[in-house]
Amino acid sequence: MFAFSCNKELENKIDIGKPGEPVIIDGKSYKVAYIVVDGAVGSVVGTQATDFNNMPYLGKLTENGLFSWNSITQDNAQDITFYADLLTGVNVAKHKVSSNDLASANLSQYPLLFDRLKSSLGLRTSVISNNEDVASLAQNSTIDNKKITSSDQETLEAAKAELALENTGFTLLTFNETDVVGKAEGYGPNSAPYVASLKNIDNKIKDVMETIQKRPNYNTEKWLLVVASNRGGEYVIDPNLDDNSLYSVPKRNNFILYYNNQFQYKIIQKMDLSDPTYxxxxxxxxxxxxxxxxxxxxxxxxxxxxxxxxxxxxxxxxxxxxxxxxxxxxxxxxxxxxxxxxxxxxxxxxxxxxxxxxxxxxxxxxxxxxxxxxxxxxxxxxxxxxxxxxxxxxxxxxxxxxxxxxxxxxxxxxxxxxxxxxxxxxxxxxxxxxxxxxxxxxxxxxxxxxxxxxxxxxxxxxxxxxxxxxxxxxxxxxxxxxxxxxxxxxxxxxxxxxxxxxxxxxxxxxxTPQNLEILTIRSVDVPLMVYNWFGVKGIEKFNLDSKFWSPSFSEN
The missing domain is CATH 2.60.120.200 (Jelly Rolls)
Structure with a gap:
């Protein structure tokens, strides 16, 4: 329960086929699709996915997912900083992305996820987004398929084309409809347009995953799907749900979900501050x-x-x-x-x-x-x-x-x-x-x-x-x-x-820990999971701020 770097390799990664099944694995078998939903409040997404069935596909993914609905982002003032956390595995004190002026950023020492994968593995990488912050971060990156789109629908279609390619490796795609609606109509569970936008996002996530599952070699590939939000959004929460902690700051409440068809259901719950457990x-x-x-x-x-x-x-x-x-x-x-x-x-x-x-x-x-x-x-x-x-x-x-x-x-x-x-x-x-x-x-x-x-x-x-x-x-x-x-x-x-x-x-x-945010999966934890998935060597030398969260694996 402290802030520390935990650059650990995923021990269970290789042998996750069905018992008795001959699994042919090489470096090209491991693939990642990383979806970021802008402005999606984690607790609201969790409720819509699992309680109200308004996001049924995301709810279904949790059956084979390791996830947190109550993740807490860093207290960053700029949206580009939230994205830098998601893409470097370190906090702003290290990556130094505090504005869209990247002159003082430290991305050479703490490279973006897709840059590190390209240099370490020569992996095909793609970034497909209509988010200006992502475009700014990726402007000097060597990416095989960098596409800055004008809408979520264009992002979806471009992502589907990329994910259908035989040699696709790592794909980052972002959707911003939820954030646009939140800014115009209000964030939170009481904003009907906001909730409706989450349902639209759910359909897009389903479309992405169905594209992956239709791949000719899907059954012999090892796919990790990451779905996360960059941050939440500001609104007045129900006083009955306000515990006066960071859990009650909706702008800092994002979510992170890791999915693989061999994972078991595993939720990382927030700490109950009224009656905490050890x-x-x-x-x-x-x-x-x-x-x-x-x-x-x-x-x-x-x-x-x-x-x-x-x-x-x-x-x-x-x-x-x-x-x-x-x-x-x-x-x-x-x-x-x-x-x-x-x-x-x-x-x-x-x-x-x-x-x-x-x-x-x-x-x-x-x-x-x-x-x-x-x-x-x-x-x-x-x-x-x-x-x-x-x-x-x-x-x-x-x-x-x-x-x-x-x-x-x-x-x-x-x-x-x-x-x-x-x-x-x-x-x-x-x-x-x-x-x-x-x-x-x-x-x-x-x-x-x-x-x-x-x-x-x-x-x-x-x-x-x-x-x-x-x-x-x-x-x-x-x-x-x-x-x-x-x-x-x-x-x-x-x-x-x-x-x-x-x-x-x-x-x-x-x-109660000094840093509640480390008790659930954080934005900076995602790159470590991805590096482990691809078997990147020497992770301990990256000096990440990431914590390792071990998924549970099924046997069938």
Whole structure:
């Protein structure tokens, strides 16, 4: 739930044919049609497509779609900036397209999508649009078929001709009827002309897709259809729907849908701010099957020392126990063996009775048993009390136990391990998220008040004290990202399986993110999906602001 670049490759891309079906795939088999609807308010489109059946074809596409109706665009004043976001994969701070004067634009470092595809793959590209901003952006591009039209109907006919070509590759087409009607007659669900324009757009989307499906080789081609709006439009929303957040700014409410006939239905919902859930996808650790490791040469800062001069620390994480295992499995560890009196520290189970914070051979214990399948926040604090070094443990913000740890050596040369470590105990199973390590002893009242928060941001009074912060809910990849300024990522080894969750609990008070827009598919996310679809190499070097959203694939 932070703003970060996530340039990830689409792992499932290649083998998405029906089981047992011989699929002949080469570089020319992958194709993309990218439709942008100007001025289409995402929530209105979603309602018309799925509730009122006024856009039945778009509604049908969602059955094999990954989509968001409540996407939030950047707060851009110029329409050309919205398009630059959609076509570069970065925000205005990078592409610098803030007006139709492109003299200061940074499109050489952050090329437009069709330019990058042309240079990387030599792919046939086409841009068909009656939008002046698109024409301006593409004026210096080398595009195989660049056609600036005078109407949506002309755009449709030109697009159909392009999409019928055997060697068509990437096609961008835009429709602006909805925006024209919105400006003249008003945007939103209460403007009958606006709603009627959406139905017209639906028919055009259907016409485009039927053209694609009539291609002679369609059954052996891999088509990605992207349908998006550049932005919404201004109107007064129903007060009952106004949650006073960015979700209630209709001009910034666009939508994005990815369709492929092998995708399963997957909607990315907006966050319910009135009764939010804790959402994400976390690693489920079971025994030694999976381990997250921060190498020893990066883990020195997480040594706790042994004397009052070695400083104070707080370690906190969220855990859901699936199975207790045998004896005392490890939860997090910087020890060679958590069952012995060796240098370092760890959180371990206390048999069937709670958990322990261990430093060398000393420990502070919470003997209260875990309830399975319930989230807990475990906190340990190392602090100095008039020259005496002590450790305290808290469960769900409640102080439980204290131990004197003077001269107990909390420094080791071991890596920092999460989820599993060598221990006097095996086969524990747990999900671990929201790991925070501070170089200060947090006050008891702060721990009691904030233990249930599911995120910490740079406006926290203790943000600068973070040595490491791993939300661990990214949902994909071979690393667990450190969201603190230190950027020390855990490397995952073994069986890496991310499991989605969305939960409410008395021990959770989900924290509204600073950037709501990153919780749904954004304009800048589209280029990353397209690059992955075409198998473009070296995406990580593009320095995109994109976040990867993984589609679900069907088996038939």
């Amino acid at each position: 959402d994400g996808s976390a690693i489920r650790y079971t025994g030694s099957a999976t381990t997250a490791t921060l190498a020893a040469n990066k883990a020195d800062k997480f040594n706790l020392g042994s004397t009052a001069t070695d400083g104070e620390y707080t370690i906190q994480l969220r855990i859901k126990v699936h199975a207790l295992g045998v004896n005392n499995p490890a939860i997090i560890s910087k020890m060679s063996h958590t069952g012995n009196s060796v240098n370092g520290w760890s959180f371990i189970y206390n048999g069937a009775l709670g958990w322990r914070f261990k430093i060398f051979g000393t420990q502070a214990i919470d003997p209260n048993p875990f309830v399975l399948e319930q989230w807990y926040t475990l906190t340990a604090k190392v602090y100095n009390d008039k020259g005496v070094r002590k450790a305290r443990v808290y469960t769900n913000g409640v102080f439980v136990a204290e131990s004197t740890i003077t001269n107990a050596q909390g420094t080791s040369t071991e890596p920092l391990k999460l989820g599993y470590s060598t221990a006097f105990g095996t086969n524990g199973s747990h999900s671990i998220t929201d790991v925070r390590i501070f170089n200060t002893a947090l006050p008891d009242d702060y721990i009691a008040t904030n233990y249930c928060s599911t995120a910490i941001y740079n406006d926290s009074p203790y943000w600068k004290n973070l040595l490491g912060y791993w939300p661990a809910i990214d949902g994909s990849g071979e690393v667990i990202k450190d969201a603190s300024p230190n950027k020390n990522d855990f490397e995952l080894t073994g069986t890496v399986a991310w499991n989605s969750f969305s939960e409410r609990s008395g021990s959770l008070c989900p924290t």
